[in-house]
Amino acid sequence: MKKFLPFILFLLVSITAFGQKNAKDYFVSGNEKFKAGKYAEAIKDYNQVLKLEPKHAVTFANRGVAKDRLLDYRGAIEDFTQAITLNPKYTEAYLSRGLSKYNLKDYRSALLDYNKGIELNPKDAKAYNNRGLVRYGLKDYSGAIADYDKAISLNTRYEEAYYNRGAPKYNLGDTAGACADWTKAKQLGVKEADQYLKKFCK
Incomplete structure (x- = not known):
């Protein structure tokens, strides 16, 4: 009976390997x-x-x-x-x-x-951008701006961060800063910035 043992072990190994391959697939x-x-x-x-x-x-x-x-x-x-x-x-x-x-x-x-x-x-620019959204939701406008600043410092062409930073700046009374951010976001390809520029930056 012993001579069959290696074959049985091989079969078990094959099934296990096949199972792992399946998971990967x-x-x-x-x-x-x-x-x-x-x-x-x-x-x-x-x-x-x-x-x-x-x-x-x-x-x-x-x-x-x-x-x-x-x-x-x-x-x-x-x-x-x-x-x-x-x-x-x-x-x-x-x-x-x-x-x-x-x-x-x-x-x-x-x-x-x-x-x-x-x-x-x-060093994750997107994480700061998204935390900025959370802080904006909590009406922590200064905290939101700080997060967008950090996101932009890590990625100077981060169009969403420019776009998002405009809103807390506007809420804190910095209309010029908000309009500058929306202008930059539009230049970088954020089409939605146009509606804010037309509405708040005449």
């Missing part, structure tokens, strides 16, 4: 569907990955982003939380969870996530 397929904007289909693939690899933090995070795109913010937050539980230093999961909380207008909780994400990666 589903993961790649899910990412491709996500990039194509097929979020519901991507989620189905990510579900299959997690059946095979239930502790794959990146898949939880990716599925969370797909749920966020489908406006399932609470489902997204659950996935990001699971990703963070598996990897407490997962910067993107904190930042993504912050955005889903922002979408639910849970600004105070979103701020905590952005603070943590920025603590883990203080």
Whole structure:
């Protein structure tokens, strides 16, 4: 009977390897569907990955982003939380969870996530821009401007940060500064800036 043992072991190894390959295939397929904007289909693939690899933090995070795109913010937050539980230093999961909380207008909780994400990666211009949105939601206009300033210092052609910075400046009475930011945003390609320029910068 012993002579059959290596064959059985080989068979078990093959099945295990095949299972891992399957998880990778589903993961790649899910990412491709996500990039194509097929979020519901991507989620189905990510579900299959997690059946095979239930502790794959990146898949939880990716599925969370797909749920966020489908406006399932609470489902997204659950996935990001699971990703963070598996990897407490997962910067993107904190930042993504912050955005889903922002979408639910849970600004105070979103701020905590952005603070943590920025603590883990203080060079992420997008994180400062998005935290600026959260601070604007909290009516902390000076704090919002400081975040947009930081985002622009990290990326001088960050059109969204210029566009976003205009609103808190306007609310603080700095009309000239607001109009300068909206003008810059328009030059960089933000078409929405035009309506603010026409309405507030005559």
